Amino acid sequence: MVKIFELENIISIKDFTRSDIDYILNEASTLENVAQSKEISEELKGKILGLMFFEPSTRTKMSFETAMKRLSGQCIGFENTGSSSVSKGESIADTAKMYEGYCDALVIRHELEGVSKFISDVVDVPVINAGDGAGQHPTQTLLDLYTIKKEIGNIDNIKIALIGDLKYGRTVHSLANALTLYDNVELYFVSPPELKMPQEILHDLDKVGMSYKEVSNISDIIDKVNVLYVTRIQKERFVDIEDYLKIKGAYIINKKMLEGKDLIVMHPLPRIDEIACDVDDTKYNKYFTQAANAVPIRMAILKTLIKNNPK
Numbered sequence: 001m002v003k004i005f006e007l008e009n010i011i012s013i014k015d016f017t018r019s020d021i022d023y024i025l026n027e028a029s030t031l032e033n034v035a036q037s038k039e040i041s042e043e044l045k046g047k048i049l050g051l052m053f054f055e056p057s058t059r060t061k062m063s064f065e066t067a068m069k070r071l072s073g074q075c076i077g078f079e080n081t082g083s084s085s086v087s088k089g090e091s092i093a094d095t096a097k098m099y100e101g102y103c104d105a106l107v108i109r110h111e112l113e114g115v116s117k118f119i120s121d122v123v124d125v126p127v128i129n130a131g132d133g134a135g136q137h138p139t140q141t142l143l144d145l146y147t148i149k150k151e152i153g154n155i156d157n158i159k160i161a162l163i164g165d166l167k168y169g170r171t172v173h174s175l176a177n178a179l180t181l182y183d184n185v186e187l188y189f190v191s192p193p194e195l196k197m198p199q200e201i202l203h204d205l206d207k208v209g210m211s212y213k214e215v216s217n218i219s220d221i222i223d224k225v226n227v228l229y230v231t232r233i234q235k236e237r238f239v240d241i242e243d244y245l246k247i248k249g250a251y252i253i254n255k256k257m258l259e260g261k262d263l264i265v266m267h268p269l270p271r272i273d274e275i276a277c278d279v280d281d282t283k284y285n286k287y288f289t290q291a292a293n294a295v296p297i298r299m300a301i302l303k304t305l306i307k308n309n310p311k
């Protein structure tokens with residue numbers, strides 16, 4: 001049983017050891033009953049979480065709020081800069097310093113890579129990266145790993161295909177990095193040539209000797225994997241809309257192509273059309289469970305960081 005978690009901030013999954021990940025996953029398991037409202041917890045009573053969402057979010061923001069409230073804490077924050085003094089020109093650093101005075105921890109989502117790290121350097125409360133541009137989304141990865149462990153039973157030895165926008169998709173960047181900590185993982189990257197996994201991530205994998213295969217068609221891997229991790233082609237990351245339109249709909253998973261397969265389908269969501277709705281009522285659908293798993297995982301993160309780093 002892992003006993004120590006020493007990270008003060010959660011900025012990149014690359015800062016985690018395997019035992020850090022085990023710690024959060026184990027803690028999340030112990031909080032399942034509270035997450036599902038079968039038990040009451042007062043672990044974070046009197047604590048306040050600051051939510052700074054410069055970019056839209058449904059799951060990450062709501063699940064952090066739910067997690068904090070399930071532990072009897074409270075939340076403050078904004079979900080668009082129009083409702084904060086950022087719209088009057090206040091700097092991100094000054095805004096974060098204000099939150100530091102009001103909160104016990106900060107959750108940041110921003111369209112620019114590196115903003116959470118920057119804020120963690122200017123405040124003394126724990127900072128959690130809730131997605132920074134095309135960079136990282138470490139708390140999503142923790143809930144992805146939790147889902148794989150619960151659904152498949154292990155993370156070592158999995159055969160997983162990451163599909164879709166691998167260039168700009170922060171969830172697949174974090175997940176690929178995290179999988180380097182596990183043994184005997186078979187990793188496939190499925191994307192159009194324009195959206196291939198960045199060299200920086202491939203370099204991280206090469207450095208630890210992790211093998212992977214890059215392919216362009218789902219049919220190349222569907223009989224080889226036990227997890228299809230599907231992602232959205234992100235319109236908002238394209239400078240030229242014509243480039244987006246050329247690729248949109250390149251990969252669509254439907255019920256017929258899954259029949260008889262021994263695998264699960266995951267997706268960080270939101271989806272547009274990359275998983276047909278006819279998959280929703282099948283045994284393959286684990287993407288809604290995955291989204292629900294955000295609550296125990298984010299409870300574990302908040303409890304650990306706030307209790308380990310009191311103001």
Ligand code: CP
Nearest residue numbers: 057058059060268269
């Ligand atoms: N998975 C995820 O980050 O979803 P949101 O953008 O809705 O938070």
